[in-house]
Amino acid sequence: MNVKSIRLINFRNYNSIDVNFNKNINLFIGKNAQGKTNLLEAIYMCSMGKSFRTNRDKDIINFEKKEAYIGADLEIGNFNRFIELKLDRERPKIIRVNKNELKNQKELYSGLSIVVFNPDDLKIVKDGPQERRTFLDQGISQLKPVYHHNLGRYLNVLYQRSKILKSGKFKRDISLLDVFDSQLARLGTSIIMERYAFIRELSEISKNIHYNLTHGKESLDIKYSTNVPILEKGQDMEKRYLRLLKDNNLRDLEYGNTEIGPHRDDMLIFINGKDVRNFGSQGQQRTAVLTLKLAEVDFIKKDRGIYPIVLLDDVFSELDEERRLYLTKSFKEMQTFITMTDAVEIKSLGNMDKNIYEIEEGSLERRG
């Protein structure tokens, strides 16, 4: 899977560019605020239909313009695909695949996968459970669009239920929660089962990667934490879940929120038996994040039989030489886009097949 070329018009600080990419490594070098991340964002948008930085498509249109365009030639397995996005300040965006307009941007999930590495990823390890749930949700959604759909429905029912809990009106008639409870139990069970399966596999893949990254010095374990008991049969689990919801109804009414369910899930990460969030050094936390991201890449390869595209935004400079070499080796078989401010870091890439571009104020020149 690779992006052969991309064309941008009025996309953020780019007026009009047309670039061909290397099938393996593409380096974008430039000072701060010149347009490196913008270009990664454009590549991401062709794959996912939306940005990884904003939910507001209008932010992406050049400040002074009314419309923006991205067109990309993709090679997915043996197919070529021409993806186009048209953004307009006044209208919802249009996405076309091979000139056919999609009815729904979610349809675009099917063909492509992509993994973004950026310094913010450290949050996955350091911050609260929401960050890890998002990591899980994005990872699973890429492989299973139906998960994404069910999650959206779950969160919607949860929201409706919390409105009722807070309204007070229903305090005397608790049976009004019944319809929400049974929906939550059904959707929640499917979400938990998917997360459970994903984490089990992720844990195995990560263990290997982390072992290699640390020369066998550290052992990494990932455990799923959920307040719904995981049972073998979905039906049994759903029943148990429903009972737990009911048992907590009075508590939920008192607090105005729902105690039981995957919205409270967490993913615990241990290094040598210790929770890395609370007890890991900065260095261990960084390595753990790198492991998780690399595991996501391998997971996609395992599941879909094809490597994703990888975007590395300002990550290279934060790594020591050894980690850089490890990353570079891992990326041998996939298309990678790497941003950096300093050309010195190129050394780690040795004689790998690569294109080098210099980016300055929204213009791009090939340098090698």
Ligand SMILES: Nc1ncnc2c1ncn2[C@@H]1O[C@H](COP(=O)(O)OP(=O)(O)O)[C@@H](O)[C@H]1O
């Ligand atoms: N909608 C937009 N229209 C024009 N310029 C934009 C828009 N959004 C961001 N920019 C500009 O893009 C630049 C930042 O680009 P970015 O790719 O994030 O930089 P970097 O090279 O540091 O990764 C800033 O100068 C910012 O003003």
Ligand SMILES: [Mg+2]
């Ligand atoms: Mg940037």
